[in-house]
Amino acid sequence: MSTTLPPTSAPSSGSGPETTPGTAGDARGGGSLWHEAYLRLRRNPAAIAGAVIVVIFVLIALLAPVLAPYGGDDLPGRQYITPTRIPGFGEIxxxxxxxxxFGGDVLSKLIWGARASLLIGIVSTALGLAGGMLLGLLAGGFGGWVDSIIMRVVDVLLSVPNLLLAVSIAAVLxxxxxxxxxxxxxxxxxIFARLLRASMLSQRGADYVLAARTLGLSPGRITISHLLPNSIGPVIVQATLTLATAVIDAAALSFLGLGGGRPETAEWGRMLTYAQNELAVAPQLAFLxxxxxxxxxxxxxxxxxxxxxxxxxKTRSV
Structure with missing residues (x-):
């Protein structure tokens, strides 16, 4: 229970983060956590299936100029379109x-749509992650009235459904x-703000924080150098999950007409929008x-x- 440091590290230097046990600076401890997680992922069929899908999706998005027969906005088949007929699988x-x-190649639009969805998903998640981590860091690091004000604002935002909030903001912008x-x-x-704050609060009473205080480190340095690195794991996991909802939300906003661009522009949500009127003639335009x-x-x-x-x-092996 004592927080006294071992004789080998206490009298030597006052520089604490590298010698403080249990911190993110302990490369062996941090490495073993992520290495163990990697080993568990390799044995998890769901993780392998998810990784394969994500890798294929990313490769298609990155290699769209090579894989797509035509450009995303090209209309190479306009001469084949009639008011009552839209050619389907293999007809031409x-x-x-x-x-x-519009006469666009569906295969090319699906490929280019993957790039558009990936770009929107990554950028929007990065923006949400940056803003949420900033608020969570301020709330979990300072506490007191700063924590109260930030969390009340976060509670108000959380009371609004995610998609409805996104639609409202997009309508204003x-x-x-x-x-x-x-x-x-x-x-x-x-979401990110509340998650990071909760993770930081759970770490405040940890032994490595007490050891860092014993060394005389300032609260700001403890927060940035110790609390934040040890609390960011759940946030990274949530960012991975949020990418899925970001892709769905992007398609939903485009479906509602908030994505902008021309009607023939390749984007999955926009393709769904303009496929609604063609369900009786070409249902594959909505299904694909x-x-x-x-x-x-x-x-x-x-x-x-x-x-x-x-x-x-709770699920990791000891």
């Missing part, structure tokens, strides 16, 4: 998945991809982007849940 050579109402990214990111800020959205969200969800379980001390 060169268009294996058929054409859409106007149409466009930038507005969608900001809206989705802002709707995620309360919907399946892509569902599979992508499933991949991020499986990977995030598996990562959460592998880092959970």
């Amino acid at each position: 050579d060169g268009f294996p998945l058929g054409l859409d109402r 106007g149409q466009g991809s930038a507005a969608v990214m900001i809206a989705i990111g802002a709707s995620q800020v309360p 982007p919907g399946i892509c959205i569902a599979i992508t969200a499933l991949g991020f969800t499986l990977l995030g849940e598996s990562l959460r379980e592998s880092l959970d001390p």
Whole structure:
């Protein structure tokens, strides 16, 4: 129970973070945690399935210029479109998945739509993560009235459904991809803020924090150098899970007409929007982007849940 440091480290130097046991600066301890999580992920079929889906999705998005037969906005099949007929699977050579109402190649639009969804998901999650970590760090680090004010604001934001909050923000900012990214990111800020604050509060009474105080470190240095690195694990896991909802929210905002861009622009949510009027003639125009959205969200969800379980001390092997 004593917080007295061993004789080998106490009289030598007052520099604490490298010699303080249990901190993030202890590379061996931190490495063993993540290494053990990695080993558990390798043995988890759900994690492997999620990782495979995510890797395929990312590769398709990055290699879209190489994989797609046509550009995202190209309309190579306009001459084949009539008011009563939209060519479907394999009906025309060169268009294996058929054409859409505007004459665009469906396969190319699905591939380019993966890039658009990935960009929106990553940027919006990064914005939400940055804003949430800032608020959570202030609330968990300072406490007192700062914590009370920030958490009351967060509670108000959490009382509004995530998608409704994103729609409201996007409606105020106007149409466009930038507005969608900001809206989705802002709707995620309360989740990250509350999670980081709770994680930091649970770490405050840990032995390594008491040891750091014994060394005379300032509260600010303890928060930044010790509390934050040891509390960020659950936030990283949540960011992985949030990528799934970000892809779905981006499609929903585009479906509602808030994504901006031209009607023929390749984006999964926009493809769903303009496929509604063609369900009787070409139902595949709605099914294909919907399946892509569902599979992508499933991949991020499986990977995030598996990562959460592998880092959970209740399920980790001792």
